[in-house]
Amino acid sequence: MTTTRHDKALQFRALHERPGAFVIPNPWDAGSARALAGMGFEALATSSGASAAVLGKRDGQVTLEEALAHLRAVVGATELPVAADLEKGFADAPADVARNIMLAAQTGIVGGSIEDATGDDTNPLFDIGFAAERVAAAAEAARALPFPFTLTARTENHLRGRNDLDDTIARLQAFERAGADVLFAPGLPSLEAVRAVCQAVKKPVNFMAGIPGKSFSVAELQAAGVKRISLATSLYRVAMTAMREAAHEVKEQGTFTYLNRL
Template identity: 50%
Template sequence: MSTPADRFRALHERPEPLLLPNPWDAGTARLLASLGFEALATTSLGVANTLGRRRASRQEVLDNCREIVSATPLPVNADLENGFADDPAEAAAMVADAAEAGVAGASIEDYTGDRAKPIYDFELAVDRVRAAVETARGRVVLTARAENLLHGVDDLDDTIKRLQAFEEAGADVLYAPGLRTLDQMRAVVLSVGKPVNVVMGFADPSITLDQLAGIGVRRISIGGALSRLALKSFMAGAREMRAGRFGFVADLPPVSELYRAFG
């Protein structure tokens, strides 16, 4: 009998890319499932947004994994940031805890959380992925993330070098958030042999699904963009209300539509 991780892995192996949206609670997970998405991914930014903080805690991220896993039967990939630890074994323990929470996949990144030195040294970054791979093996699909481009290190060559090393260390999926152009994405895809995830929350929005498929991207996520979009709509409606106008209610979805999604 196949496991959620088996089903999630198979979605990376077919010809068409996997569209992987990012809910932040049970309700948004069920709404996305109602639209026919085949898998979901958590977003640590989305969790932090619901808490009104810059960052969620380790336990809050794990609790959110459980909430989203239990909301639908779809496989779930967990955004585990840097594993909430510098040490490879401690970061890998986060992967183990996420697996216990029922996720089918998990990502680990090389961003330190320290703005003064945002990216782990190369060897430590690879050691962290290697430890995470050992923990993930047979339990979850492991995504390794190279975070240079999001944190002021505008070096695509180093980013590719890291992804290649993460692949050699055994990562199942490779991911460099911050790729903006189709040429950058193509360069990454051609440099590695494992499936590549592209996040469109930071990319040129004119890029289409067909174009991404054409260059060999295997998975497309959106990060915290749907959460940010929801908050933008919330703030626009609240500002209109504060100004004494209520035109936004004309655009509300029927409650019955929500009820159908929520079952």
């Protein structure tokens, strides 16, 4: 029986409201989405980095049209709720971010994230006030949808060289006031920092596993107060590492022992 999108949206929202933490893996295409769904995960999320790599591009270089096509493919491959990595909303102006939330929602997703990275290396983050305006516009658009869209707001501080935990917390608090349903600061350096973030906000917190030395166990993250754990590009990187190792064996040794591991 096909699950309606409204039902999927309610299922996704319920994952954030029940006790404990849950893992939301990040497929990179329709096939990996179907494989992860078959393993018993309860929801999926796209990764901008992984989806860009599939197209032979760098993260941040995917167009809105390409991103929407990717979302439709992933959503179409599974009955699970799917949330989207919408980067900075593919726009700067709040009104344009709101419009793109509405466009993304038409693909069948039930949630998505908006970040405060500008895409400009000389000025990597939007001013906190303007960043909050963008989140508020996205939240208003989300509330206008005919299903409960779960909006995640993320600050890129710790991925963009601004390792200021106080500013990270201030940004997340501003995003919470602006109407975000979930808060996210990828790249937090320690469990102590994770705990500080979780204690500073009332909304559920997403933690991104995938950075060596800055990825902690589900049990540790749950104890720190994390609600949702995403995997970013890490599963895609694992798959590509295995492919390169197998191809290297064939090219350099002329053997096929990798077949014995399938």
